[in-house]
Amino acid sequence: MISRQDLQALVDFQQSENLVLSVYLDTDLSRQAKERCRLVLRDKLQQVADKSLAQDVSRIERFLDYEYDWQAKGLVAFSCHKCDLWQAWPIEVPVPTLVFAAERPYLKPLTDLLDEYEPYGVILVDQEGARLFRVELGEIIEESESLGEAIKRHKQGGWSQATYQRRVDKQIMQNLKAVAEAATDLCKEHTCATLILAGADETLAQFQPLLPTHLQKAIIGSVPADMQSTSAEVLSKTLELALEDKHKKEDALVLQAVTAAAKGEAAVMGLADTAYATREGRVRVLVVEQGYEAPGALCENCGYVAPTQGQKCLFCGHSMRPVGNAVDLVTQKVLDSGGKVRVVAGNDKLAESGHIGALLRY
Ligand SMILES: [Zn+2]
Incomplete structure:
Protein backbone atom coordinates (compact mmCIF):
# COMPACT_ATOMS: atom_id res chain seq x y z
CA MET A 1 0.00 0.00 0.00
CA LEU A 107 7.69 8.75 -10.00
CA LYS A 108 5.56 9.86 -12.89
CA PRO A 109 3.79 6.53 -13.51
CA LEU A 110 3.07 6.37 -9.79
CA THR A 111 1.71 9.89 -9.55
CA ASP A 112 -0.38 9.13 -12.63
CA LEU A 113 -1.90 6.17 -10.79
CA LEU A 114 -2.49 8.04 -7.55
CA ASP A 115 -4.08 10.74 -9.60
CA GLU A 116 -6.29 8.39 -11.53
CA TYR A 117 -7.47 6.51 -8.48
CA GLU A 118 -8.11 9.33 -6.04
CA PRO A 119 -8.85 8.11 -2.49
CA TYR A 120 -12.45 8.15 -1.32
CA GLY A 121 -14.60 7.08 1.62
CA VAL A 122 -17.71 4.90 1.53
CA ILE A 123 -20.50 4.94 4.13
CA LEU A 124 -22.67 1.83 3.75
CA VAL A 125 -25.60 2.53 6.00
CA ASP A 126 -28.81 0.82 7.07
CA GLN A 127 -31.29 1.42 9.91
CA GLU A 128 -29.12 -0.32 12.47
CA GLY A 129 -25.62 0.92 11.71
CA ALA A 130 -22.97 1.24 9.05
CA ARG A 131 -19.82 -0.12 7.52
CA LEU A 132 -17.23 2.52 6.70
CA PHE A 133 -14.54 2.05 4.06
CA ARG A 134 -11.54 3.99 2.83
CA VAL A 135 -10.39 3.20 -0.70
CA GLU A 136 -7.08 4.14 -2.27
CA LEU A 137 -5.49 2.98 -5.53
CA GLY A 138 -8.42 0.67 -6.20
CA GLU A 139 -8.02 -1.07 -2.86
CA ILE A 140 -9.94 -1.01 0.44
CA ILE A 141 -7.30 0.14 2.90
CA GLU A 142 -9.53 0.39 5.96
CA GLU A 143 -12.91 -0.98 6.95
CA SER A 144 -14.73 -0.35 10.22
CA GLU A 145 -18.21 -0.77 11.64
CA SER A 146 -20.53 1.47 13.56
CA LEU A 147 -23.28 -0.59 15.11
CA GLY A 148 -26.36 0.98 16.64
CA GLU A 149 -29.14 -0.78 18.44
CA ALA A 150 -30.99 -3.58 16.62
CA ILE A 151 -34.44 -2.58 15.38
CA LYS A 152 -37.11 -4.98 16.65
CA ARG A 153 -39.07 -5.96 13.61
CA HIS A 154 -42.19 -7.15 15.41
CA LYS A 155 -44.58 -5.34 17.68
CA GLN A 156 -44.10 -6.37 21.29
CA GLY A 157 -46.01 -6.07 24.59
CA GLY A 158 -49.13 -4.02 24.93
CA TRP A 159 -48.07 -0.94 22.92
CA SER A 160 -50.40 0.48 20.39
CA GLN A 161 -49.22 0.32 16.79
CA ALA A 162 -48.62 4.09 16.75
CA THR A 163 -46.50 4.01 19.95
CA TYR A 164 -44.52 1.08 18.60
CA GLN A 165 -43.87 2.84 15.31
CA ARG A 166 -42.73 6.01 17.07
CA ARG A 167 -40.24 4.03 19.16
CA VAL A 168 -38.88 2.30 16.07
CA ASP A 169 -38.53 5.61 14.18
CA LYS A 170 -36.75 7.15 17.14
CA GLN A 171 -34.32 4.25 17.39
CA ILE A 172 -33.56 4.40 13.66
CA MET A 173 -32.87 8.11 13.91
CA GLN A 174 -30.55 7.55 16.90
CA ASN A 175 -28.67 4.88 14.99
CA LEU A 176 -28.29 7.10 11.93
CA LYS A 177 -27.03 9.98 14.08
CA ALA A 178 -24.43 7.68 15.64
CA VAL A 179 -23.28 6.67 12.15
CA ALA A 180 -23.02 10.33 11.11
CA GLU A 181 -20.83 10.97 14.16
CA ALA A 182 -18.63 7.95 13.47
CA ALA A 183 -18.21 9.06 9.84
CA THR A 184 -17.38 12.61 10.92
CA ASP A 185 -14.72 11.30 13.31
CA LEU A 186 -13.19 9.13 10.61
CA CYS A 187 -13.06 12.09 8.22
CA LYS A 188 -11.36 14.22 10.87
CA GLU A 189 -8.60 11.65 11.06
CA HIS A 190 -8.23 11.23 7.30
CA THR A 191 -9.16 13.62 4.56
CA CYS A 192 -12.45 12.64 2.93
CA ALA A 193 -12.46 14.92 -0.09
CA THR A 194 -14.69 12.41 -1.86
CA LEU A 195 -17.45 10.36 -0.26
CA ILE A 196 -19.86 7.79 -1.64
CA LEU A 197 -22.98 6.64 0.19
CA ALA A 198 -24.24 3.06 -0.14
CA GLY A 199 -27.54 1.61 0.99
CA ALA A 200 -31.28 1.78 0.39
CA ASP A 201 -32.57 5.06 -1.09
CA GLU A 202 -35.01 5.66 1.75
CA THR A 203 -32.36 5.25 4.46
CA LEU A 204 -29.86 7.39 2.57
CA ALA A 205 -32.45 10.18 2.24
CA GLN A 206 -32.84 10.14 6.02
CA PHE A 207 -29.12 9.83 6.67
CA GLN A 208 -27.55 12.40 4.38
CA PRO A 209 -28.93 15.54 6.12
CA LEU A 210 -27.44 14.30 9.41
CA LEU A 211 -23.89 14.72 8.08
CA PRO A 212 -22.09 18.05 8.57
CA THR A 213 -22.29 20.35 5.54
CA HIS A 214 -18.67 19.89 4.43
CA LEU A 215 -19.17 16.11 4.27
CA GLN A 216 -22.47 16.46 2.42
CA LYS A 217 -20.61 18.52 -0.18
CA ALA A 218 -17.99 15.75 -0.55
CA ILE A 219 -20.64 13.21 -1.61
CA ILE A 220 -20.36 12.38 -5.32
CA GLY A 221 -23.25 9.91 -5.44
CA SER A 222 -24.70 6.74 -4.02
CA VAL A 223 -24.88 3.08 -4.94
CA PRO A 224 -27.40 0.41 -3.91
CA ALA A 225 -26.01 -2.10 -1.40
CA ASP A 226 -26.96 -3.78 1.86
CA MET A 227 -25.11 -4.93 4.95
CA GLN A 228 -24.71 -8.41 3.46
CA SER A 229 -22.85 -7.04 0.42
CA THR A 230 -19.25 -8.27 0.25
CA SER A 231 -16.43 -5.76 0.44
CA ALA A 232 -15.51 -6.65 -3.14
CA GLU A 233 -19.04 -5.76 -4.31
CA VAL A 234 -18.92 -2.43 -2.50
CA LEU A 235 -15.50 -1.76 -4.04
CA SER A 236 -16.46 -2.50 -7.64
CA LYS A 237 -19.70 -0.48 -7.51
CA THR A 238 -18.07 2.54 -5.93
CA LEU A 239 -14.93 2.44 -8.12
CA GLU A 240 -17.12 2.83 -11.17
CA LEU A 241 -18.80 5.90 -9.70
CA ALA A 242 -15.46 7.36 -8.57
CA LEU A 243 -14.00 7.02 -12.09
CA GLU A 244 -17.04 8.72 -13.64
CA ASP A 245 -16.62 11.57 -11.19
CA LYS A 246 -12.92 11.77 -11.95
CA HIS A 247 -13.61 12.18 -15.68
CA LYS A 248 -16.17 14.91 -15.00
CA LYS A 249 -13.70 16.84 -12.81
CA GLU A 250 -10.94 16.47 -15.42
CA ASP A 251 -13.17 17.78 -18.18
CA ALA A 252 -14.00 20.79 -16.04
CA LEU A 253 -10.31 21.37 -15.24
CA VAL A 254 -9.26 21.23 -18.91
CA LEU A 255 -12.07 23.60 -19.87
CA GLN A 256 -11.00 26.00 -17.11
CA ALA A 257 -7.36 25.97 -18.25
CA VAL A 258 -8.15 26.31 -21.97
CA THR A 259 -10.62 29.15 -21.35
CA ALA A 260 -8.33 31.04 -18.97
CA ALA A 261 -5.33 30.67 -21.33
CA ALA A 262 -7.40 31.97 -24.25
CA LYS A 263 -8.39 35.03 -22.20
CA GLY A 264 -4.79 35.67 -21.16
CA GLU A 265 -5.56 34.88 -17.53
CA ALA A 266 -3.41 32.77 -15.16
CA ALA A 267 -3.13 29.68 -17.37
CA VAL A 268 -1.03 28.41 -20.29
CA MET A 269 -1.49 25.69 -22.92
CA GLY A 270 1.11 23.84 -25.00
CA LEU A 271 4.53 22.51 -24.02
CA ALA A 272 6.53 25.68 -24.75
CA ASP A 273 4.52 28.01 -22.53
CA THR A 274 4.02 25.33 -19.88
CA ALA A 275 7.76 24.58 -19.69
CA TYR A 276 8.49 28.31 -19.41
CA ALA A 277 5.98 28.79 -16.59
CA THR A 278 7.34 25.68 -14.85
CA ARG A 279 10.88 27.13 -14.89
CA GLU A 280 9.45 30.24 -13.22
CA GLY A 281 7.81 28.09 -10.53
CA ARG A 282 4.35 29.41 -11.41
CA VAL A 283 2.51 26.14 -12.06
CA ARG A 284 -0.27 25.37 -9.58
CA VAL A 285 -1.91 22.50 -11.47
CA LEU A 286 -0.32 20.77 -14.46
CA VAL A 287 -2.79 19.12 -16.84
CA VAL A 288 -1.17 16.56 -19.10
CA GLU A 289 -2.57 14.05 -21.56
CA GLN A 290 -1.93 10.45 -20.58
CA GLY A 291 1.00 9.02 -22.58
CA TYR A 292 2.02 12.39 -24.05
CA GLU A 293 5.73 12.53 -24.83
CA ALA A 294 7.82 15.10 -26.70
CA PRO A 295 11.57 15.58 -27.18
CA GLY A 296 13.27 18.68 -25.86
CA ALA A 297 16.36 19.92 -24.10
CA LEU A 298 17.48 20.46 -20.54
CA CYS A 299 19.66 23.24 -19.21
CA GLU A 300 21.90 21.57 -16.66
CA ASN A 301 22.87 24.95 -15.29
CA CYS A 302 19.47 26.32 -14.26
CA GLY A 303 17.09 23.41 -14.88
CA TYR A 304 15.04 25.00 -17.68
CA VAL A 305 13.38 22.41 -19.91
CA ALA A 306 12.87 23.62 -23.48
CA PRO A 307 10.54 22.03 -26.05
CA THR A 308 13.16 22.51 -28.79
CA GLN A 309 16.70 21.27 -29.18
CA GLY A 310 19.86 23.00 -30.36
CA GLN A 311 19.42 26.36 -28.68
CA LYS A 312 20.96 28.18 -25.74
CA CYS A 313 19.01 28.41 -22.50
CA LEU A 314 16.50 31.28 -22.57
CA PHE A 315 17.13 31.95 -18.89
CA CYS A 316 20.89 31.70 -18.45
CA GLY A 317 22.43 31.31 -21.91
CA HIS A 318 24.05 27.96 -21.01
CA SER A 319 24.12 25.27 -23.71
CA MET A 320 21.40 22.63 -23.42
CA ARG A 321 21.44 18.82 -23.48
CA PRO A 322 18.88 17.06 -25.74
CA VAL A 323 16.39 14.84 -23.87
CA GLY A 324 14.08 12.18 -25.27
CA ASN A 325 11.04 13.24 -23.27
CA ALA A 326 10.74 16.78 -22.00
CA VAL A 327 7.22 16.11 -20.66
CA ASP A 328 8.51 13.88 -17.86
CA LEU A 329 11.06 16.49 -16.80
CA VAL A 330 8.42 19.21 -16.70
CA THR A 331 6.17 16.93 -14.64
CA GLN A 332 8.98 16.16 -12.22
CA LYS A 333 9.73 19.87 -11.79
CA VAL A 334 6.10 20.70 -11.11
CA LEU A 335 5.99 18.00 -8.42
CA ASP A 336 9.27 19.29 -6.95
CA SER A 337 7.85 22.80 -6.66
CA GLY A 338 4.77 21.56 -4.83
CA GLY A 339 2.39 21.81 -7.81
CA LYS A 340 -0.28 19.24 -8.60
CA VAL A 341 -0.22 16.99 -11.64
CA ARG A 342 -3.43 15.77 -13.25
CA VAL A 343 -3.07 13.13 -15.93
CA VAL A 344 -6.04 13.18 -18.26
CA ALA A 345 -7.07 10.46 -20.69
CA GLY A 346 -9.40 10.77 -23.67
CA ASN A 347 -10.05 14.51 -23.60
CA ASP A 348 -10.31 15.98 -27.13
CA LYS A 349 -10.09 19.57 -25.95
CA LEU A 350 -6.72 18.92 -24.31
CA ALA A 351 -5.45 17.10 -27.41
CA GLU A 352 -6.45 20.08 -29.60
CA SER A 353 -4.83 22.54 -27.20
CA GLY A 354 -1.32 21.12 -27.17
CA HIS A 355 -1.67 18.00 -24.95
CA ILE A 356 -0.37 19.85 -21.90
CA GLY A 357 -1.19 23.02 -20.01
CA ALA A 358 -1.30 24.53 -16.57
CA LEU A 359 -3.26 26.66 -14.18
CA LEU A 360 -0.79 29.16 -12.75
CA ARG A 361 -0.25 30.61 -9.29
CA TYR A 362 -0.17 34.14 -10.73
ZN1 LIG B 1 19.58 27.79 -18.00
Whole structure:
Protein backbone atom coordinates (compact mmCIF):
# COMPACT_ATOMS: atom_id res chain seq x y z
CA MET A 1 0.00 0.00 0.00
CA ILE A 2 1.47 3.32 -1.09
CA SER A 3 0.46 6.34 0.95
CA ARG A 4 0.86 10.00 0.05
CA GLN A 5 3.55 10.19 2.75
CA ASP A 6 5.50 7.39 1.06
CA LEU A 7 5.25 9.28 -2.21
CA GLN A 8 6.36 12.54 -0.64
CA ALA A 9 9.40 10.79 0.86
CA LEU A 10 10.36 9.64 -2.64
CA VAL A 11 9.76 13.11 -4.11
CA ASP A 12 12.05 14.53 -1.40
CA PHE A 13 14.66 11.82 -1.94
CA GLN A 14 17.98 13.58 -2.54
CA GLN A 15 21.37 12.23 -3.44
CA SER A 16 23.66 13.03 -6.30
CA GLU A 17 26.11 10.30 -7.22
CA ASN A 18 24.23 7.03 -7.56
CA LEU A 19 21.58 5.75 -9.90
CA VAL A 20 18.18 4.71 -8.59
CA LEU A 21 16.47 1.77 -10.28
CA SER A 22 12.71 2.33 -10.62
CA VAL A 23 10.62 -0.66 -11.67
CA TYR A 24 6.93 -0.79 -12.57
CA LEU A 25 5.83 -4.34 -13.25
CA ASP A 26 2.59 -5.67 -14.70
CA THR A 27 1.90 -8.80 -12.62
CA ASP A 28 -1.71 -9.39 -13.63
CA LEU A 29 -1.62 -13.20 -13.99
CA SER A 30 -5.20 -13.28 -15.27
CA ARG A 31 -3.89 -11.90 -18.56
CA GLN A 32 -0.45 -13.47 -18.85
CA ALA A 33 1.78 -16.15 -17.37
CA LYS A 34 4.26 -15.33 -14.65
CA GLU A 35 7.16 -16.25 -16.92
CA ARG A 36 5.97 -13.75 -19.49
CA CYS A 37 5.89 -10.95 -16.86
CA ARG A 38 9.44 -11.78 -15.87
CA LEU A 39 10.63 -11.97 -19.48
CA VAL A 40 9.29 -8.51 -20.29
CA LEU A 41 10.99 -7.18 -17.16
CA ARG A 42 14.32 -8.87 -17.93
CA ASP A 43 14.26 -7.34 -21.40
CA LYS A 44 13.65 -3.84 -20.04
CA LEU A 45 16.28 -4.27 -17.32
CA GLN A 46 18.81 -5.13 -20.01
CA GLN A 47 17.96 -1.94 -21.88
CA VAL A 48 18.94 0.20 -18.92
CA ALA A 49 21.87 -2.06 -18.00
CA ASP A 50 24.43 -0.13 -16.04
CA LYS A 51 27.13 -1.87 -14.06
CA SER A 52 26.46 0.22 -10.99
CA LEU A 53 22.93 -1.20 -10.89
CA ALA A 54 23.87 -4.90 -10.83
CA GLN A 55 23.02 -5.25 -7.15
CA ASP A 56 19.73 -3.45 -7.58
CA VAL A 57 18.78 -5.71 -10.46
CA SER A 58 19.49 -8.80 -8.38
CA ARG A 59 17.59 -7.28 -5.43
CA ILE A 60 14.44 -6.97 -7.54
CA GLU A 61 14.93 -10.46 -8.99
CA ARG A 62 15.40 -11.92 -5.52
CA PHE A 63 12.27 -10.13 -4.37
CA LEU A 64 10.27 -11.65 -7.24
CA ASP A 65 11.70 -15.11 -6.53
CA TYR A 66 11.29 -15.30 -2.79
CA GLU A 67 9.19 -12.48 -1.36
CA TYR A 68 6.52 -11.40 -3.82
CA ASP A 69 3.30 -13.44 -3.73
CA TRP A 70 2.10 -12.48 -7.25
CA GLN A 71 -1.42 -11.80 -5.97
CA ALA A 72 -1.61 -8.12 -6.94
CA LYS A 73 -2.17 -6.65 -10.41
CA GLY A 74 1.11 -4.77 -10.30
CA LEU A 75 4.28 -4.03 -8.45
CA VAL A 76 6.19 -0.79 -7.94
CA ALA A 77 9.76 -0.90 -6.64
CA PHE A 78 12.62 1.55 -6.12
CA SER A 79 16.14 0.38 -5.38
CA CYS A 80 19.42 2.16 -4.81
CA HIS A 81 21.74 -0.23 -3.04
CA LYS A 82 24.43 2.41 -2.62
CA CYS A 83 22.16 4.97 -1.03
CA ASP A 84 20.22 2.51 1.11
CA LEU A 85 16.90 2.82 -0.68
CA TRP A 86 14.60 -0.15 -1.10
CA GLN A 87 10.82 0.13 -1.46
CA ALA A 88 8.48 -2.42 -3.04
CA TRP A 89 4.72 -2.14 -3.11
CA PRO A 90 2.15 -4.47 -4.65
CA ILE A 91 -0.72 -2.44 -6.13
CA GLU A 92 -4.26 -3.38 -7.04
CA VAL A 93 -4.59 -1.38 -10.24
CA PRO A 94 -3.15 -2.19 -13.69
CA VAL A 95 0.32 -0.82 -14.38
CA PRO A 96 2.49 -1.19 -17.52
CA THR A 97 5.99 -2.68 -17.18
CA LEU A 98 8.53 0.16 -17.16
CA VAL A 99 12.12 0.41 -15.97
CA PHE A 100 14.12 3.59 -15.34
CA ALA A 101 17.59 4.36 -14.08
CA ALA A 102 18.13 7.94 -12.96
CA GLU A 103 19.59 10.02 -10.16
CA ARG A 104 16.23 9.90 -8.42
CA PRO A 105 13.21 7.64 -8.13
CA TYR A 106 11.15 7.90 -11.30
CA LEU A 107 7.69 8.75 -10.00
CA LYS A 108 5.56 9.86 -12.89
CA PRO A 109 3.79 6.53 -13.51
CA LEU A 110 3.07 6.37 -9.79
CA THR A 111 1.71 9.89 -9.55
CA ASP A 112 -0.38 9.13 -12.63
CA LEU A 113 -1.90 6.17 -10.79
CA LEU A 114 -2.49 8.04 -7.55
CA ASP A 115 -4.08 10.74 -9.60
CA GLU A 116 -6.29 8.39 -11.53
CA TYR A 117 -7.47 6.51 -8.48
CA GLU A 118 -8.11 9.33 -6.04
CA PRO A 119 -8.85 8.11 -2.49
CA TYR A 120 -12.45 8.15 -1.32
CA GLY A 121 -14.60 7.08 1.62
CA VAL A 122 -17.71 4.90 1.53
CA ILE A 123 -20.50 4.94 4.13
CA LEU A 124 -22.67 1.83 3.75
CA VAL A 125 -25.60 2.53 6.00
CA ASP A 126 -28.81 0.82 7.07
CA GLN A 127 -31.29 1.42 9.91
CA GLU A 128 -29.12 -0.32 12.47
CA GLY A 129 -25.62 0.92 11.71
CA ALA A 130 -22.97 1.24 9.05
CA ARG A 131 -19.82 -0.12 7.52
CA LEU A 132 -17.23 2.52 6.70
CA PHE A 133 -14.54 2.05 4.06
CA ARG A 134 -11.54 3.99 2.83
CA VAL A 135 -10.39 3.20 -0.70
CA GLU A 136 -7.08 4.14 -2.27
CA LEU A 137 -5.49 2.98 -5.53
CA GLY A 138 -8.42 0.67 -6.20
CA GLU A 139 -8.02 -1.07 -2.86
CA ILE A 140 -9.94 -1.01 0.44
CA ILE A 141 -7.30 0.14 2.90
CA GLU A 142 -9.53 0.39 5.96
CA GLU A 143 -12.91 -0.98 6.95
CA SER A 144 -14.73 -0.35 10.22
CA GLU A 145 -18.21 -0.77 11.64
CA SER A 146 -20.53 1.47 13.56
CA LEU A 147 -23.28 -0.59 15.11
CA GLY A 148 -26.36 0.98 16.64
CA GLU A 149 -29.14 -0.78 18.44
CA ALA A 150 -30.99 -3.58 16.62
CA ILE A 151 -34.44 -2.58 15.38
CA LYS A 152 -37.11 -4.98 16.65
CA ARG A 153 -39.07 -5.96 13.61
CA HIS A 154 -42.19 -7.15 15.41
CA LYS A 155 -44.58 -5.34 17.68
CA GLN A 156 -44.10 -6.37 21.29
CA GLY A 157 -46.01 -6.07 24.59
CA GLY A 158 -49.13 -4.02 24.93
CA TRP A 159 -48.07 -0.94 22.92
CA SER A 160 -50.40 0.48 20.39
CA GLN A 161 -49.22 0.32 16.79
CA ALA A 162 -48.62 4.09 16.75
CA THR A 163 -46.50 4.01 19.95
CA TYR A 164 -44.52 1.08 18.60
CA GLN A 165 -43.87 2.84 15.31
CA ARG A 166 -42.73 6.01 17.07
CA ARG A 167 -40.24 4.03 19.16
CA VAL A 168 -38.88 2.30 16.07
CA ASP A 169 -38.53 5.61 14.18
CA LYS A 170 -36.75 7.15 17.14
CA GLN A 171 -34.32 4.25 17.39
CA ILE A 172 -33.56 4.40 13.66
CA MET A 173 -32.87 8.11 13.91
CA GLN A 174 -30.55 7.55 16.90
CA ASN A 175 -28.67 4.88 14.99
CA LEU A 176 -28.29 7.10 11.93
CA LYS A 177 -27.03 9.98 14.08
CA ALA A 178 -24.43 7.68 15.64
CA VAL A 179 -23.28 6.67 12.15
CA ALA A 180 -23.02 10.33 11.11
CA GLU A 181 -20.83 10.97 14.16
CA ALA A 182 -18.63 7.95 13.47
CA ALA A 183 -18.21 9.06 9.84
CA THR A 184 -17.38 12.61 10.92
CA ASP A 185 -14.72 11.30 13.31
CA LEU A 186 -13.19 9.13 10.61
CA CYS A 187 -13.06 12.09 8.22
CA LYS A 188 -11.36 14.22 10.87
CA GLU A 189 -8.60 11.65 11.06
CA HIS A 190 -8.23 11.23 7.30
CA THR A 191 -9.16 13.62 4.56
CA CYS A 192 -12.45 12.64 2.93
CA ALA A 193 -12.46 14.92 -0.09
CA THR A 194 -14.69 12.41 -1.86
CA LEU A 195 -17.45 10.36 -0.26
CA ILE A 196 -19.86 7.79 -1.64
CA LEU A 197 -22.98 6.64 0.19
CA ALA A 198 -24.24 3.06 -0.14
CA GLY A 199 -27.54 1.61 0.99
CA ALA A 200 -31.28 1.78 0.39
CA ASP A 201 -32.57 5.06 -1.09
CA GLU A 202 -35.01 5.66 1.75
CA THR A 203 -32.36 5.25 4.46
CA LEU A 204 -29.86 7.39 2.57
CA ALA A 205 -32.45 10.18 2.24
CA GLN A 206 -32.84 10.14 6.02
CA PHE A 207 -29.12 9.83 6.67
CA GLN A 208 -27.55 12.40 4.38
CA PRO A 209 -28.93 15.54 6.12
CA LEU A 210 -27.44 14.30 9.41
CA LEU A 211 -23.89 14.72 8.08
CA PRO A 212 -22.09 18.05 8.57
CA THR A 213 -22.29 20.35 5.54
CA HIS A 214 -18.67 19.89 4.43
CA LEU A 215 -19.17 16.11 4.27
CA GLN A 216 -22.47 16.46 2.42
CA LYS A 217 -20.61 18.52 -0.18
CA ALA A 218 -17.99 15.75 -0.55
CA ILE A 219 -20.64 13.21 -1.61
CA ILE A 220 -20.36 12.38 -5.32
CA GLY A 221 -23.25 9.91 -5.44
CA SER A 222 -24.70 6.74 -4.02
CA VAL A 223 -24.88 3.08 -4.94
CA PRO A 224 -27.40 0.41 -3.91
CA ALA A 225 -26.01 -2.10 -1.40
CA ASP A 226 -26.96 -3.78 1.86
CA MET A 227 -25.11 -4.93 4.95
CA GLN A 228 -24.71 -8.41 3.46
CA SER A 229 -22.85 -7.04 0.42
CA THR A 230 -19.25 -8.27 0.25
CA SER A 231 -16.43 -5.76 0.44
CA ALA A 232 -15.51 -6.65 -3.14
CA GLU A 233 -19.04 -5.76 -4.31
CA VAL A 234 -18.92 -2.43 -2.50
CA LEU A 235 -15.50 -1.76 -4.04
CA SER A 236 -16.46 -2.50 -7.64
CA LYS A 237 -19.70 -0.48 -7.51
CA THR A 238 -18.07 2.54 -5.93
CA LEU A 239 -14.93 2.44 -8.12
CA GLU A 240 -17.12 2.83 -11.17
CA LEU A 241 -18.80 5.90 -9.70
CA ALA A 242 -15.46 7.36 -8.57
CA LEU A 243 -14.00 7.02 -12.09
CA GLU A 244 -17.04 8.72 -13.64
CA ASP A 245 -16.62 11.57 -11.19
CA LYS A 246 -12.92 11.77 -11.95
CA HIS A 247 -13.61 12.18 -15.68
CA LYS A 248 -16.17 14.91 -15.00
CA LYS A 249 -13.70 16.84 -12.81
CA GLU A 250 -10.94 16.47 -15.42
CA ASP A 251 -13.17 17.78 -18.18
CA ALA A 252 -14.00 20.79 -16.04
CA LEU A 253 -10.31 21.37 -15.24
CA VAL A 254 -9.26 21.23 -18.91
CA LEU A 255 -12.07 23.60 -19.87
CA GLN A 256 -11.00 26.00 -17.11
CA ALA A 257 -7.36 25.97 -18.25
CA VAL A 258 -8.15 26.31 -21.97
CA THR A 259 -10.62 29.15 -21.35
CA ALA A 260 -8.33 31.04 -18.97
CA ALA A 261 -5.33 30.67 -21.33
CA ALA A 262 -7.40 31.97 -24.25
CA LYS A 263 -8.39 35.03 -22.20
CA GLY A 264 -4.79 35.67 -21.16
CA GLU A 265 -5.56 34.88 -17.53
CA ALA A 266 -3.41 32.77 -15.16
CA ALA A 267 -3.13 29.68 -17.37
CA VAL A 268 -1.03 28.41 -20.29
CA MET A 269 -1.49 25.69 -22.92
CA GLY A 270 1.11 23.84 -25.00
CA LEU A 271 4.53 22.51 -24.02
CA ALA A 272 6.53 25.68 -24.75
CA ASP A 273 4.52 28.01 -22.53
CA THR A 274 4.02 25.33 -19.88
CA ALA A 275 7.76 24.58 -19.69
CA TYR A 276 8.49 28.31 -19.41
CA ALA A 277 5.98 28.79 -16.59
CA THR A 278 7.34 25.68 -14.85
CA ARG A 279 10.88 27.13 -14.89
CA GLU A 280 9.45 30.24 -13.22
CA GLY A 281 7.81 28.09 -10.53
CA ARG A 282 4.35 29.41 -11.41
CA VAL A 283 2.51 26.14 -12.06
CA ARG A 284 -0.27 25.37 -9.58
CA VAL A 285 -1.91 22.50 -11.47
CA LEU A 286 -0.32 20.77 -14.46
CA VAL A 287 -2.79 19.12 -16.84
CA VAL A 288 -1.17 16.56 -19.10
CA GLU A 289 -2.57 14.05 -21.56
CA GLN A 290 -1.93 10.45 -20.58
CA GLY A 291 1.00 9.02 -22.58
CA TYR A 292 2.02 12.39 -24.05
CA GLU A 293 5.73 12.53 -24.83
CA ALA A 294 7.82 15.10 -26.70
CA PRO A 295 11.57 15.58 -27.18
CA GLY A 296 13.27 18.68 -25.86
CA ALA A 297 16.36 19.92 -24.10
CA LEU A 298 17.48 20.46 -20.54
CA CYS A 299 19.66 23.24 -19.21
CA GLU A 300 21.90 21.57 -16.66
CA ASN A 301 22.87 24.95 -15.29
CA CYS A 302 19.47 26.32 -14.26
CA GLY A 303 17.09 23.41 -14.88
CA TYR A 304 15.04 25.00 -17.68
CA VAL A 305 13.38 22.41 -19.91
CA ALA A 306 12.87 23.62 -23.48
CA PRO A 307 10.54 22.03 -26.05
CA THR A 308 13.16 22.51 -28.79
CA GLN A 309 16.70 21.27 -29.18
CA GLY A 310 19.86 23.00 -30.36
CA GLN A 311 19.42 26.36 -28.68
CA LYS A 312 20.96 28.18 -25.74
CA CYS A 313 19.01 28.41 -22.50
CA LEU A 314 16.50 31.28 -22.57
CA PHE A 315 17.13 31.95 -18.89
CA CYS A 316 20.89 31.70 -18.45
CA GLY A 317 22.43 31.31 -21.91
CA HIS A 318 24.05 27.96 -21.01
CA SER A 319 24.12 25.27 -23.71
CA MET A 320 21.40 22.63 -23.42
CA ARG A 321 21.44 18.82 -23.48
CA PRO A 322 18.88 17.06 -25.74
CA VAL A 323 16.39 14.84 -23.87
CA GLY A 324 14.08 12.18 -25.27
CA ASN A 325 11.04 13.24 -23.27
CA ALA A 326 10.74 16.78 -22.00
CA VAL A 327 7.22 16.11 -20.66
CA ASP A 328 8.51 13.88 -17.86
CA LEU A 329 11.06 16.49 -16.80
CA VAL A 330 8.42 19.21 -16.70
CA THR A 331 6.17 16.93 -14.64
CA GLN A 332 8.98 16.16 -12.22
CA LYS A 333 9.73 19.87 -11.79
CA VAL A 334 6.10 20.70 -11.11
CA LEU A 335 5.99 18.00 -8.42
CA ASP A 336 9.27 19.29 -6.95
CA SER A 337 7.85 22.80 -6.66
CA GLY A 338 4.77 21.56 -4.83
CA GLY A 339 2.39 21.81 -7.81
CA LYS A 340 -0.28 19.24 -8.60
CA VAL A 341 -0.22 16.99 -11.64
CA ARG A 342 -3.43 15.77 -13.25
CA VAL A 343 -3.07 13.13 -15.93
CA VAL A 344 -6.04 13.18 -18.26
CA ALA A 345 -7.07 10.46 -20.69
CA GLY A 346 -9.40 10.77 -23.67
CA ASN A 347 -10.05 14.51 -23.60
CA ASP A 348 -10.31 15.98 -27.13
CA LYS A 349 -10.09 19.57 -25.95
CA LEU A 350 -6.72 18.92 -24.31
CA ALA A 351 -5.45 17.10 -27.41
CA GLU A 352 -6.45 20.08 -29.60
CA SER A 353 -4.83 22.54 -27.20
CA GLY A 354 -1.32 21.12 -27.17
CA HIS A 355 -1.67 18.00 -24.95
CA ILE A 356 -0.37 19.85 -21.90
CA GLY A 357 -1.19 23.02 -20.01
CA ALA A 358 -1.30 24.53 -16.57
CA LEU A 359 -3.26 26.66 -14.18
CA LEU A 360 -0.79 29.16 -12.75
CA ARG A 361 -0.25 30.61 -9.29
CA TYR A 362 -0.17 34.14 -10.73
ZN1 LIG B 1 19.58 27.79 -18.00
